[in-house]
Amino acid sequence: MTADVSPPARPATLEDVAAVAGVSRATVSRVINGATTVDPALRRVVEEAVATTGYVPNRAARSLVTRRTDSIALVVSERERRPVSEPFIGRMFSDPHFGRVVGGLMDVLRPAGIQMVLMLADDEASRNQLLSYLRQGHVDGVVLISSHADDPLPGLLHDTRLPAVLAGRPRKPSPLTYVEADQRAGAQMAADHLAALGRRRIGTITGPQDMPAGQVRLTGFLDALEQHGIGDVATAEGGFTHSGGASAMRQLLRERPDLDAVFVASDLMALGALPVLLRAGRDVPGDVAVVGFDDSNAAVACDPPLTTVRQPVEEMASEMARLLLKQIGRPGLPEPSVVFHPTLVRRESA
Amino acid sequence: MTADVSPPARPATLEDVAAVAGVSRATVSRVINGATTVDPALRRVVEEAVATTGYVPNRAARSLVTRRTDSIALVVSERERRPVSEPFIGRMFSDPHFGRVVGGLMDVLRPAGIQMVLMLADDEASRNQLLSYLRQGHVDGVVLISSHADDPLPGLLHDTRLPAVLAGRPRKPSPLTYVEADQRAGAQMAADHLAALGRRRIGTITGPQDMPAGQVRLTGFLDALEQHGIGDVATAEGGFTHSGGASAMRQLLRERPDLDAVFVASDLMALGALPVLLRAGRDVPGDVAVVGFDDSNAAVACDPPLTTVRQPVEEMASEMARLLLKQIGRPGLPEPSVVFHPTLVRRESA
DNA sequence: ATGAAAGCGCTAACAT
DNA sequence: ATGTTAGCGCTTTCAT
Numbered sequence: 001m002t003a004d005v006s007p008p009a010r011p012a013t014l015e016d017v018a019a020v021a022g023v024s025r026a027t028v029s030r031v032i033n034g035a036t037t038v039d040p041a042l043r044r045v046v047e048e049a050v051a052t053t054g055y056v057p058n059r060a061a062r063s064l065v066t067r068r069t070d071s072i073a074l075v076v077s078e079r080e081r082r083p084v085s086e087p088f089i090g091r092m093f094s095d096p097h098f099g100r101v102v103g104g105l106m107d108v109l110r111p112a113g114i115q116m117v118l119m120l121a122d123d124e125a126s127r128n129q130l131l132s133y134l135r136q137g138h139v140d141g142v143v144l145i146s147s148h149a150d151d152p153l154p155g156l157l158h159d160t161r162l163p164a165v166l167a168g169r170p171r172k173p174s175p176l177t178y179v180e181a182d183q184r185a186g187a188q189m190a191a192d193h194l195a196a197l198g199r200r201r202i203g204t205i206t207g208p209q210d211m212p213a214g215q216v217r218l219t220g221f222l223d224a225l226e227q228h229g230i231g232d233v234a235t236a237e238g239g240f241t242h243s244g245g246a247s248a249m250r251q252l253l254r255e256r257p258d259l260d261a262v263f264v265a266s267d268l269m270a271l272g273a274l275p276v277l278l279r280a281g282r283d284v285p286g287d288v289a290v291v292g293f294d295d296s297n298a299a300v301a302c303d304p305p306l307t308t309v310r311q312p313v314e315e316m317a318s319e320m321a322r323l324l325l326k327q328i329g330r331p332g333l334p335e336p337s338v339v340f341h342p343t344l345v346r347r348e349s350a
Numbered sequence: 351m352t353a354d355v356s357p358p359a360r361p362a363t364l365e366d367v368a369a370v371a372g373v374s375r376a377t378v379s380r381v382i383n384g385a386t387t388v389d390p391a392l393r394r395v396v397e398e399a400v401a402t403t404g405y406v407p408n409r410a411a412r413s414l415v416t417r418r419t420d421s422i423a424l425v426v427s428e429r430e431r432r433p434v435s436e437p438f439i440g441r442m443f444s445d446p447h448f449g450r451v452v453g454g455l456m457d458v459l460r461p462a463g464i465q466m467v468l469m470l471a472d473d474e475a476s477r478n479q480l481l482s483y484l485r486q487g488h489v490d491g492v493v494l495i496s497s498h499a500d501d502p503l504p505g506l507l508h509d510t511r512l513p514a515v516l517a518g519r520p521r522k523p524s525p526l527t528y529v530e531a532d533q534r535a536g537a538q539m540a541a542d543h544l545a546a547l548g549r550r551r552i553g554t555i556t557g558p559q560d561m562p563a564g565q566v567r568l569t570g571f572l573d574a575l576e577q578h579g580i581g582d583v584a585t586a587e588g589g590f591t592h593s594g595g596a597s598a599m600r601q602l603l604r605e606r607p608d609l610d611a612v613f614v615a616s617d618l619m620a621l622g623a624l625p626v627l628l629r630a631g632r633d634v635p636g637d638v639a640v641v642g643f644d645d646s647n648a649a650v651a652c653d654p655p656l657t658t659v660r661q662p663v664e665e666m667a668s669e670m671a672r673l674l675l676k677q678i679g680r681p682g683l684p685e686p687s688v689v690f691h692p693t694l695v696r697r698e699s700a
Numbered sequence: 701a702t703g704a705a706a707g708c709g710c711t712a713a714c715a716t
Numbered sequence: 717a718t719g720t721t722a723g724c725g726c727t728t729t730c731a732t
Contacts, residue, residue, distance in 0.1 A: 011486060013725055024703045029727060037701060056486040060419070061725030063410035064708045071467070093449030102443045106470055115488075117421070118466045120456055136361060136406040138465075243651030275625050275653040301593030303625040363709055374719045379711060387717060411709030414724045703732080708725105715720075 012053035021049035032057060071115035072324060073139040074105065075130065077146040077153050078122045079210070095240070095268065096296055097313065101145060101167065104317025112325060114140075121153060134160050141324045143167065149212050163327035165320045169337070171212055177327065178337045179320045183213055186309040186342035187220030190263045190291040193307070193344055195228040199261035199289055203234035205248040205273055207265045214240065217265040217293060234259070238269040245269025249276040261289040261350065267296040270306055274349075289350035304348035311342050362403035371399035382407060421465035422674060423489040424455065425480065427496040427503050428472045429560070445590070445618065446646055447663065451495060451517065454667025462675060464490075471503060484510050491674045493517065499562050513677035515670045519687070521562055527677065528687045529670045533563055536659040536692035537570030540613045540641040543657070543694055545578040549611035549639055553584035555598040555623055557615045564590065567615040567643060584609070588619040595619025599626040611639040611700065617646040620656055624699075639700035654698035661692050 014032075018025045023042060030038050031046040038046075049055075063069050076093070102116075109116055117139060121127045134142060134157075141163035146153060154170040166178035194202060204221055207214025214237075222233055234256040236248035245264060249272065252259060262277075264270035270292035274284065282288045284304055292299055295310035323335045364382075368375045373392060380388050381396040388396075399405075413419045426443070452466075459466055467489060471477045484492060484507075491513035496503060504520040516528035544552060554571055557564025572583055584606040586598035595614060599622065602609060612627075614620035620642035624634065632638045634654055642649055645660035673685045 014727095015725080025726080026703060026705095026728080027701085030702090033727080039701060042701085056482045058414070058486060058725050059488050060410045060413040061708090062727075064408070064414055064710085064725080065727045067708080069410070074468070093452050095449065096446060099443030099445065099448060102468065106468075110470065110476070115483075116468045118424070118452065118456075118468050120460065126460070132406050133465075136408060138409050241651070242648055246651050246653060271621070272651050275628065278625065278628055279653055298592055301591070301596050301622050303596060303629055364711095365709080375710080376712085376719060376721095377717090380718085383711085389717060392718085408709050411724090412711075414709080414726085415711045417724080701732100704730085706727105706729085708727090710724085711722105713720105713722085716718080 011058075012055040013058070014055070017046065017049045017053050017055045020053055021046045067137060068328075069138060069140050070113060071117055071139050072109070072328075073117045073119050073134065073142040074102070075119045075121055075142050075144045075153070077127075077144060077148070077151050078120070079148045096298070097268075097294065098145070100296070100313040101317040104314035105143065105321045107314070108318045108321040108325070114325070127153065127156070131156055131160065134162055140328045141165075143320050143324060146170070148208075148210050149215065150210065163324055163331065165324045165327070165335075167316075167320060168212055175334060177323055177335045179316050179323065179340070180337075181311040181316065181340045181342050183216040183342075184220035186293060186311065187217045187263070187265075188224040189342065189344040190293070190309055191221050191224030191228065193291060193346075193350065194261045194263065194289060195225065195230065197261070197289055197350060200230055201256065201258050201260045202230060202262065203236070203252040203256055203259050204263040205236055205238040205245055205252065205265060205269050207240045207269075208237065211240070214265065221263050221265075238264070238266075238272070240266050240269060242268050242272040245272030246276050247272075249273035253277075253280055259288055261291075263291045263293075265293050267292040267294040267298045267302075267306060267308055270308070270349075271298045271302060274302055274306075285348065285350050291344075291350045295345050299345070299347065302349065307347045307350040308345050309342045310345045312340055316340055361408075362405040363408070364405070367396065367399045367403050367405045370403055371396045417487060418678075419488060419490050420463060421467055421489050422459070422678075423467045423469050423484065423492040424452070425469045425471055425492050425494045425503070427477075427494060427498070427501050428470070429498045446648070447616075447618075447644065448495070450646070450663040451667040454664035455493060455671045457664070458668045458671040458675070464675070477503065477506070481506055481510065484512055490678045491515075493670050493674060496520070498558075498560050499565065500560065513674055513681065515674045515677070515685075517666075517670060518562055525684060527673050527685045529666050529673065529690070530687075531661040531666065531690045531692050533566040533692075534570035536643060536661065537567045537613070537615075538574040539692065539694040540643070540659055541571050541574030541578065543641060543696075543700065544611045544613065544639060545575065545580065547611070547639055547700065550580055551606065551608050551610045552580060552612065553586070553602040553606055553609050554613040555586055555588040555595055555602065555615060555619050557590040557619075558587065561590070564615065571613050571615075588614070588616075588622070590616050590619060592618050592622040595622030596626050597622075599623035603627075603630055609638055611641075613641045613643075615643050617642040617644040617648045617652075617656060617658055620658070620699075621648045621652060624652055624656075635698065635700050641694075641700045645695050649695070649697070652699065657697045657700040658695050659692045660695045662690055666690055 014025045014028050017028045031043050121130045145167045149171040154174045157164045164176050168180045169178050206218045236251040238244035238248035292306040292308035295308045299306035299308045326335050364375045364378050367378045471480045495517045499521040504524045507514045514526050518530045519528050556568045586601040588594035588598035614623050642656040642658035645658045649656035649658045
């Protein structure tokens with residue numbers, strides 16, 4: 001494809017291009033950066049020189065002077081892993097949800113030529129390391145995915161004055177822009193649907209109660225059920241994991257064998273709960289109706305396919321990226337947060 | 351925590367630290383970089399100055415002169431998504447396997463102070479963009495996770511002369527270092543186990559046959575079975591996805607209703623297959639024995655818990671990071687590849 | 701519209 | 717052991 005007449009031991013620099021094109025470095029720089037004040041003829045010459053030299057700008061040099069990096073950090077903030085013995089788990093990373101977020105971000109970052117640096121904050125030390133990294137301006141902005149409600153990071157992040165967007169509204173009100181789905185409304189949809197189905201002996205498998213999504217989906221569900229006159233709801237915590245969903249389901253079945261419906265606060269947990277139900281001889285949705293949350297692809301793969309509350313995760317992530325880019329474009333002007341509305345996707349499980 | 355007597359409009363530079371410490375820039379630089387040729391007394395003075403100024407090195411400036419970036423790229427290479435209409439899916443990203451790899455890499459990269467830049471190559475254009483990015487030396491090395499056998503990236507990567515480590519042996523022999531689990535041996539373990547159980551009417555759900563892992567797990571399994579005198583094996587492709595596993599299972603059941611064992615080439619697919627089996631009235635392992643592959647946490651969450659071929663994914667990823675760091679340390683000397691040996695983890699499904 | 705020149709913050713000879 | 721100095725490759729005034 002490319003003629004390799006002379007193996008370029010040293011990558012071409014602006015200087016090289018300028019020499020080939022017979023212009024000054026400044027002119028080449030202008031062409032590279034799309035300045036309008038360049039003679040069309042010269043521009044063509046420069047462009048050719050760029051092509052023949054195979055020139056690609058050196059980011060470090062550029063960044064040094066522009067103080068921009070064309071990269072953002074994707075910060076995953078997790079609660080400290082309890083036993084040090086335990087190998088790295090990264091609940092977040094192994095959750096398919098994470099992949100959807102990455103995908104949604106990439107969709108807008110890539111066309112913009114912005115790189116994504118993956119960073120993890122899971123204890124005091126890593127948080128400090130992260131902050132000093134951010135403060136030094138190694139990235140232009142940050143997207144924060146936080147897994148726990150009392151995460152100090154949003155506050156600390158705000159102090160850095162760096163453009164930032166949060167996935168989900170932080171518990172402590174914060175001036176930072178966030179993007180979230182209306183969790184409460186979603187939980188309410190699940191409750192309304194179950195009630196409309198005539199189910200009354202209802203249980204729910206919740207997420208961790210130290211996570212906002214875990215809390216709100218539970219309270220939203222209970223409140224909505226109460227409005228339907230249903231009060232005695234069995235709950236079990238499933239930790240937003242697959243196996244947690246399974247054991248929570250077992251617990252629920254033990255406590256309320258007469259259950260006729262269960263709202264599972266994430267599809268991943270529902271994936272764990274469903275087989276438990278089936279193995280316990282319950283027909284779904286005949287005996288027990290099941291509603292999930294997320295509309296992940298697990299929902300379609302389930303047998304029976306899961307009725308679930310859909311969060312447009314990819315679109316939300318893309319929106320985060322867009323908001324971040326905007327903020328980077330005009331610093332100091334925080335973008336308003338945006339709330340997405342979930343929808344109920346009816347499949348076969350309820 | 352930190353006294354903000356004077357809001358540092360401009361981050362501290364080496365120069366500032368030097369001024370405070372009353373030494374030259376060079377000395378500060380030496381302290382920062384841990385040179386041994388610094389008077390202990392001066393070192394202390396400098397360290398204090400660093401603390402009071404809140405100095406953090408500017409990577410762009412450093413990188414400009416050292417030509418190192420202290421970052422590596424994690425390149426995810428996927429086959430082009432067929433329909434343009436389809437929203438970004440990123441099979442790789444939503445596969446929990448990906449998260450385990452990220453975790454394993456982080457475990458060694460983070461202590462080393464190396465950042466991880468996430469990059470995606472899923473078509474010609476993005477591949478070119480990626481390559482020019484790499485060629486310009488924006489990262490010190492790359493870890494490549496490739497999802498398809500005929501990926502041109504290993505070759506292209508080698509041309510860049512950049513230190514690189516592949517996840518899995520590439521189909522075309524390549525001088526690049528790779529880390530993999532012995533897929534064939536793993537498949538053989540599954541076959542031996544099933545045969546030892548006395549199962550004879552065997553089926554297998556395979557990964558995509560354009561992926562090395564998909565191919566080798568199939569051929570390894572068939573070959574091993576043949577050695578046990580079992581030849582007529584029903585196969586169905588499950589695409590390494592959850593839902594693919596479910597439909598492949600349905601297909602298998604249709605073709606071979608008398609099946610008494612199935613080897614599923616990934617736990618994720620087994621997760622999809624299991625409920626199909628149960629719903630079809632088969633007891634596992636009573637009627638049908640099931641063996642998975644990976645030993646992901648899905649395997650434990652399954653009901654019944656999955657007997658599966660364990661790949662130490664996290665450790666393998668950590669090893670990749672270590673090998674990459676070594677190569678970056680002494681360029682030109684490729685590290686030997688390493689092959690991990692899988693083990694059979696017996697649980698209840700077979 | 702184009703060029704000359706000054707630096708961005710750092711490291712690495714080199715000199716002392 | 718420490719300081720001096722010359723760049724790394726780029727953008728950006730400021731002249732022209």
